[in-house]
Amino acid sequence: MAETVIKHDGRDYTEDQLFYLINEIKDYQIVHGSLIKGIQFETESSVPSRPVGASILPTPFPRSSFEEACELQQAFNELYMRASSDPDWLYSILEPLMGHDDLFAALWETYIKVRGAGVAQNAVCAIFRSDYMLHKMSNDEEVSLKQVEMNTFSCAGACHADRIAAMQHHLARVKAPEAITKLGRSKNTQSIVNLLKTAHETYKTNATSDIPKCVLITVQPFNFNIADERPIEHGLWDAGVPCYRCEWQNIRDRTILTEDRTLLFRPPIGIVELEVSVVYHRAGYEIEEYDDQGREARLRLEMSRAIKCPDILTHLTGFKSVQQALIQEGAVERFLPPDEAAKVRKTFMPMQILDTQAAGLEARKTALDPERAVNYILKPNLEGGGHNVYRSDIAEFLKLRPQEEWHKYVLMRLIEPPPSTGTIVMPEALYHGAVVSELGILGTCLWQRRSGAGGELEIKHNEVVGWTFKTKPAGVDEMSVVKGYGVFDCPLLVD
């Protein structure tokens, strides 16, 4: 960094001032729990934690694109609520994956069993996060907002985003109060609490027993990201809703499904037995979780009368194949009115599953040609991200796999963000330079399926609640803050 003076939003910052800010940030993160739990160093009585990666100065983002993304979210919420309520359509999209994707197979098999027994709960709730990047192919083109993916299950980052936004607001008070109106505000945590409370109360309205009710959060063991989950749990208690966590592998032992499909939970302490009103999933998205015990656990939850946040059908809509299918002509239009569909469609990037249909075969050619592949990204159909292959690496990656497995991947046109400069704290050092940001818009939904599994539905709640904003050095392909590839950030909205 040397003695460089950085210019940011009309102010100069010396190196000393950036280090002053880093110290303020470290302390802010410590006292506000903006941390990653160091589970690898955990002892019986103690455990260290470290600040999650954060921006030092908020990264600029066009206000119009930010507002466009927020305005789109209700349509996206509705699109995915409706897609999840159309199992025949979903099956037609996902069926080709059956033999190729173990996670899809495990989930679909569970769904079929539940449908066979009759769906006991028609209300579903969900927290969606639609991720976007800015796209600008050449100088003569306008910057546009493009969807990276839609997350429909166990969306992370909501609590982290709230704290980093609050931190950047605090720093603005100290260093540049005039910038406060440009900083996005975020109330994700409280909004998620409100959704789960609404679902809890919906359940209670129709409940007949006098067993105390609770929200149950399924969580992964050895969890380093508790700071993104615990605030929701504590927030529910503060809102008068008992809430317990259960690690995925303990669900079988700690829950009971009664004859009338009531789900009971036996917490390790306190009350002997509670009736679960809402199951909120923060686990169950990795194939490793679906051994025999894991399948039995998911089936039990899904069979129950508890409202799932979300249920399996909604979980399935997060597969890349669904995103790819929605791009096809008429697909969005199946679920949304024409004007809404057109707005949503504007954010789509070309995307093609590598199947053996004509378009799939054409995409395979592109993927295998390192020169043409330079504008592409290969994504597995699994939700969650993190296993992407980029550009000229795609050909080699595919060649190492049998062609029958290419089906499992989707080839997507790379989003090409316009140049942007950021100043962020990376795990090893301060970074100032070219960056890429990703904006996630969070939506909360609660809907009632008419016939348990038909396409008809009644929307009870459809809200845009907030955002996550992540920034990484431009040279880094993967975006995963908790793994150290980027930072949580707050958009500085520029007109």
Added chain:
Amino acid sequence: MAETVIKHDGRDYTEDQLFYLINEIKDYQIVHGSLIKGIQFETESSVPSRPVGASILPTPFPRSSFEEACELQQAFNELYMRASSDPDWLYSILEPLMGHDDLFAALWETYIKVRGAGVAQNAVCAIFRSDYMLHKMSNDEEVSLKQVEMNTFSCAGACHADRIAAMQHHLARVKAPEAITKLGRSKNTQSIVNLLKTAHETYKTNATSDIPKCVLITVQPFNFNIADERPIEHGLWDAGVPCYRCEWQNIRDRTILTEDRTLLFRPPIGIVELEVSVVYHRAGYEIEEYDDQGREARLRLEMSRAIKCPDILTHLTGFKSVQQALIQEGAVERFLPPDEAAKVRKTFMPMQILDTQAAGLEARKTALDPERAVNYILKPNLEGGGHNVYRSDIAEFLKLRPQEEWHKYVLMRLIEPPPSTGTIVMPEALYHGAVVSELGILGTCLWQRRSGAGGELEIKHNEVVGWTFKTKPAGVDEMSVVKGYGVFDCPLLVD
């Protein structure tokens, strides 16, 4: 611990349940910043932190003693406000220390210079913490509340106490909701913010310049206890009061004293210059801080028109010699009406400075006799604690020092707490067994000295705001949570 079942407040806890609670506690502490910063492992971009020691189950404490301590605090506040406003009395008490105690000498010298120049600010504010333990000498005696010491400068623990209280309230919701009414509530942080804001506004009322005003917190460098300070700083900003920290060694460079005794502060970032309304000390209590630069810094702050929280005279009332002097006949009665004085006096334990007066010589005999010394503790006159010598160690300790230095110590009758059982997280392991708790009652004060240094004063603010509650294994003499000798706790008030 084996398979032991612990009984606590009418419920049984298995070992598994205690470990479940410890995990809940770790996570609660991480997401609420109930942490110690691991400054020894700090890097440019990151720093680890660990949960501060905490009780697993709230330790029982008699409600009547808790309430007695709270009720006493206004009288103690007034006693110390008045003692600090009587410099002649203070000097008569402390003068014998002049040659022996470098810290007292440095502070007194500063005060004399300020008095010589004329005191520029008659308003003073302070945060006091009166510490108590329960005392029960034998079976035929009632349990009574005895004062350990009065802290008048840079009182710590207020923010930690708030979070541990909130944590025990949260755990009670989960495990034993019927106990919630027995748990003390604490709002220390907000009350301290309110006091400093009131002082800030008092200053502004009389200010003539239009330079923006701020509260300045003096802090120590390499500070591992930021989680006990930062919430006050952030709380002030939230209350609309700009607040900056300045490390003790940087005060000289970052402040300017104008001709009219206005204190200006130049923060490292943002606004170029602010006028300091209130100086809140969280540094300046160790002799090592009073090198030439440190003396100059303290003198500059003390000379200024800023309201000090607290000023030097109030700082001096925290010396053990003052506590010892107040025990003498007529001393409390000099400052408080007889009924108030009597209540305060009930909490005093016998205490004698080891001087060469008759009583001092008698105390020396006790101290040097290991058999008689078994009921005594030797304390240096310095505020802050941490250098105490216990029981039969006292004789050897004194013999290693020249008799001219014995003056620097006070011999105090040991408080003997009745047996109590606690379950706490120590740095190395879970501890269940005999414990001793210390209750600190926090008071906030703002007063106006009539003539700058006379005994006359007008009390503007005298409040009891909350408490700290610390518990340690009975075998450990020292009580310092941040050093790992005990834990922050929440009293379970028993009738």
